[in-house]
Amino acid sequence: MSIFSRLRHYSTTSILSPNSSTPLTSKQKTRSAIHLLKSETNPERILDICRAAALTPDSHIDRRAFSLAVSKLAAAHHFAGIRTFLDDLKTRPDLRNEKFLSHAIVLYGQANMLDHAIRTFTEDLPSPRSVKTLNSLLFAALLAKNYKELTRIYLEFPKTYSIQPNLDTYNTVIKAFAESGSTSSVYSVLAEMDKNNIAPNVTTLNNSLSGFYREKKFDDVGKVLKLMEKYSVFPSISTYNVRIQSLCKLKRSSEAKALLEGMVCNGRKPNSVSYACLIHGFCKEGDLEEAKRLFRDMKRRGYLPDGECYFTLVHFLCCGGEFEAALEVAKECMGKGWVPNFTTMKSLVNGLAGALKVDEAKEVIKQIKEKFAESGDKWDEIEAGLPQ
Incomplete structure (x- = not known):
């Protein structure tokens, strides 16, 4: 049976709606697929579910299903299935476009199959290749945590394929340097951005801050904060949260709390993420009383804890023997x-x-x-x- 026959067969099968005789809409197929994928572990069954749903990258919910399926297949080490599945999809007439190929590149990165992501970029994409596809490839390398290959792509591919990097390109590269312990390389990227008249945004500088905190380079943290003034980038709540979370990860939660209090004194409002980071930080440091105080204060000020915040607190209270x-x-x-x-x-x-x-x-x-x-x-x- 050809791939197109199989797709037609699976689209009409009852795999997505075994108890219904009414045909499903496209969105209903995807929702059913996501529900089934969450609990499915059999690789062939996962592939059957995806084929039945006839997913496309045009809708957000379909992209969620793609990502979930690839994660499940990668967890099962069924890499041949991922390759076959994505290669088959590339032959679908409605998916022979840059949008799907860019998404396929990212999915290969998610599965830690970066060589296939690069092959898709170099062999399957039509010329000229766009900066969007370059950014997809860099993001794939970031997902695969292959920082060496990401750096090679960043340095070589724009010249080889005559692509002008944009802000997203530089932000991905800076995030990679920050994650890999090479945050000092950020300065050379910022210099190139200046040369190309591309101004950094809050994401650029937040990623830089996160990396310098991780490497405990506090002088460079100060330099980045000054760069925000230079580039007229107003620190957002996300900037404060990066700093709060970074300090908490370094077990400097008291400093993080002082930063939040200073923010409030200056008329800036924190959010639930600010409190959640602090609660997790104090829990990790064993200060459950402070964590509980912050939890009460958070709710008193009208900030709603999310599920993860609740889960964190319950977990650490149990670890500390505070069962009531x-x-x-x-x-x-x-x-x-x-x-x-x-x-x-x-x-x-x-x-x-x-x-x-x-x-x-x-x-x-x-x-x-x-x-x-x-x-x-x-x-x-x-x-x-x-x-x-």
């Missing part, structure tokens, strides 16, 4: 429809039982089973082991 406090946060979290992972919730349940809070532990199990019926057997076993 963890229970209160977990209740609030589950009330919003978010449930921490199995390991964290098992720790909470066992901790409550150990503190003679068996009824509370059983109530937690009941709520989890109501939300995740498929995990009922595991929780039945845990509940059976609780003190009677």
